[in-house]
Amino acid sequence: MKMTIVLSVLSLLFLKVCIGQDYYFPKKNDVWETSNQSSQSFNENRLEEAVSFAKDNEYSGSRDLRIAILKGFEREPFHEILGPTKKRGGPAGMILKNGYLVTSWGDTKRVDMTFSVTKSFLSTMAGLAEDKGLINSTTDKVIDYIWDGTFDGAHNSKITWEHLLQQNSAWSGELWGGKDWADRPPSEGGIDDWKFEKPKEPGTIMEYNDVRVNVLAYSLTHVWRKPMPMVLKENIMDKIDASTTWRWHGYHHAWTEVDGLKMKSVTGGGHSGAGIFISAEDMARFGMLFLNDGKWRDQRLISEGWIQKAITPSKPNNNYGYMWWLNKQGSRHWEGLSENIYYAAGFGGNFIVIDKENDLVVVTRWLEPKKIAEFMRLVNRSLN
Structure with missing residues (x-):
């Protein structure tokens, strides 16, 4: 009897490895679904501690992003605003487990500038070009x-x-x-x-x-x-x-x-205005595509080969691939967290974090940028 149970469990684990994790993908305009099983993967009190940390550590720059940009890059000669800007909202974010919403904070439907998170979208345009043969290599x-x-x-x-x-x-x-x-x-x-x-x-x-x-x-x-x-x-x-x-602007x-x-x-960012303006929910959808190795449900959109290239460290910088930041050993390493984590990052504390080992996508907006590692450690600590 015990042997039969053990074999059944092993069979299920083998099946899960073979067919992949069963992720949830929300349909258009759906309210993002929750799952008791995914929620039970977290300690409720510690999860609330992580969310409170994100709320309490808002990016210190002006909510008028035109002012924040000019202040942030004031040392650059000839720097000026050349594209659209938009006043931002407050801290917002989502934590997904297996695609299901575990928790959220702030206005996740609000469209805001996302600055250099745009670079990870731009990188994907290059990936599609290679996948389709427009670029040979x-x-x-x-x-x-x-x-x-x-x-x-x-x-x-x-x-x-x-x-x-x-x-x-x-x-x-x-x-x-x-x-x-x-x-x-x-x-x-x-x-x-x-x-x-x-x-x-x-x-x-x-x-x-x-x-x-x-x-x-x-x-x-x-x-x-x-x-x-x-x-x-x-x-x-x-x-x-x-x-x-969502919108993608140029100068x-x-x-x-x-x-x-x-x-x-x-543009690939909002350094002088422009870039992608997007909601946290649409950022989370983009993150889910990468968590699932380039597939949305059963439809292949990006090749696995491209994603592997995109998250391979470059020779000059072990923490950077094809416009994705990598949590490898180096100056940008988040101590105590998986080295397989990778993420898109933008001015003002905009992040899409992919944690494949824990089946997590974490989106956080307007978090003081230097606090992201500590925030992710709190999220990780809240996992049961």
Whole structure:
């Protein structure tokens, strides 16, 4: 009798491994379902402690994001607002277990700027391009696809798609009025030092730089021959039953022409305004797609191969893949948490955290950025 029970349990475990975790995926406009089984995976008191922590540690910058942006990047020469901004709401977030809602706080339907979380969406546009054969490989040189002068010269012609995705391209130039050398300059030196510094060799040093990210967005617009918001809508957001409220903006003057059509080239963040404006619930849907290895229910949207590439550490930075942050050992490591966690992160404390080992997606908005590791440890501690 006991042997039969043990064998049955082992069979169920084997079956779960073979067919994968049974996740819940909400339909369009559904109220997000809860599950007693998922909720029972948490200690209620400790979970409330984590939520209270998120509420009590709101991002300290102004809720008028135009002011917060100008203050946050005041050291950059020539920095200005070039795209739309929006006053933000208060702290908000969701914790999902197996796709079911365990808890939420704040207004999860409110549409807010999401800043560099946009980069993880942009990375996915590159993944779709490779999956569909528009790009043969991320190791290809971009100049073989974009021949309009953007990648001309001895230096820029070396740059690959992977270099752009890992933010180690050291692309040199100007796009939409943004100068690569003026974006997040070093802590030491003056304008002449930054401006005339010799560019790094592509692939050797990660430099977080929105001008270069916007070069990726521009390049993908020409490869797809479509605006990135349309590509995202048709290939991802419509298929994950996202709301109709999200938007992806570019700078006011960032127009290009493809096939005789004028189209907007969007940004990969809100550094000078623009980027993706989105609700916590739509962010959670995007997170669920990655938790389930690129499938929404039974429909494959992104290849598993791409996701594995996207979350592989780059050589210059062990904590960064293809525009996803990785919880590996390094300067961004969250001590005491799984090294397999990866996440999208944006200015002002916007995060989509994927914890595959615990079947969790955690979305938190307007959390003081330095508090994210402590918050995630509280979430982890609340698991039974």
